[in-house]
Amino acid sequence: AQKITQTQPGMFVQEKEAVTLDCTYDTSDPSYGLFWYKQPSSGEMIFLIYQGSYDQQNATEGRYSLNFQKARKSANLVISASQLGDSAMYFCAMREGVVTGGFKTIFGAGTRLFVKA
Amino acid sequence: KAGVTQTPRYLIKTRGQQVTLSCSPISGHRSVSWYQQTPGQGLQFLFEYFSETQRNKGNFPGRFSGRQFSNSRSEMNVSTLELGDSALYLCASSLGRQGVNTEAFFGQGTRLTVV
Numbered sequence: 001a002q003k004i005t006q007t008q009p010g011m012f013v014q015e016k017e018a019v020t021l022d023c024t025y026d027t028s029d030p031s032y033g034l035f036w037y038k039q040p041s042s043g044e045m046i047f048l049i050y051q052g053s054y055d056q057q058n059a060t061e062g063r064y065s066l067n068f069q070k071a072r073k074s075a076n077l078v079i080s081a082s083q084l085g086d087s088a089m090y091f092c093a094m095r096e097g098v099v100t101g102g103f104k105t106i107f108g109a110g111t112r113l114f115v116k117a
Numbered sequence: 118k119a120g121v122t123q124t125p126r127y128l129i130k131t132r133g134q135q136v137t138l139s140c141s142p143i144s145g146h147r148s149v150s151w152y153q154q155t156p157g158q159g160l161q162f163l164f165e166y167f168s169e170t171q172r173n174k175g176n177f178p179g180r181f182s183g184r185q186f187s188n189s190r191s192e193m194n195v196s197t198l199e200l201g202d203s204a205l206y207l208c209a210s211s212l213g214r215q216g217v218n219t220e221a222f223f224g225q226g227t228r229l230t231v232v
Contacts, residue, residue, distance in 0.1 A: 033219070035220070035221075037223075042225065043205055043207075043225055043226045043228070044223060044224070044225045044226070045207060045209070045223035046223075047220055047221070047222065047223075050220055091160065095219060104150070104162050104165055104172075104173045104175070105150065105162065105209075105221060106162055107152075107159065107160035107162075108159075109159045110159060110160075
């Protein structure tokens, strides 16, 4: 069963506008972590933001915020004021393992974001 | 602080050969995870090591193996290479605390091409 689902293979956004990248997840673990990573064409994965399953507030890091809706099992990434340098592949990831003890982080298929000038 | 270092960056091997990839984590990090990234399958978890012990393993054949040394450096080995093993192999290091809030830092990857 797919644990992390990113339904948008590609997204376009105008420079300086906000964009939301969707992510839904599935887990039976009571404790889990949700992450977003950015992968530019160079290949390196860059950590953007983290949300814990017990966190009451939505996480924010600069222009990045995570819209966490636990009941809906969604963890959408919002990028405000898009910049040309934001053009990249974005991955949603989940770390689980409290129940099994075998911690691992699994990734969604990714969303390619194109920022237009 | 130096980041995660993966060597080599690029590798070309022939079917049937074996290959060893290396990953040096961030100083002080004790956990290393390996991922295979392909256009068709995306990012797939290979294994995770902590203090020289494999903590978890993904669904890959036994041709894929790994180990971690006492200095936290890790190697992964692929034997009897197949064309389908062509991929970007990413290594991630983290402090390794038992928990779900462990942020992972990635290296730039090793791009393996099997011909």
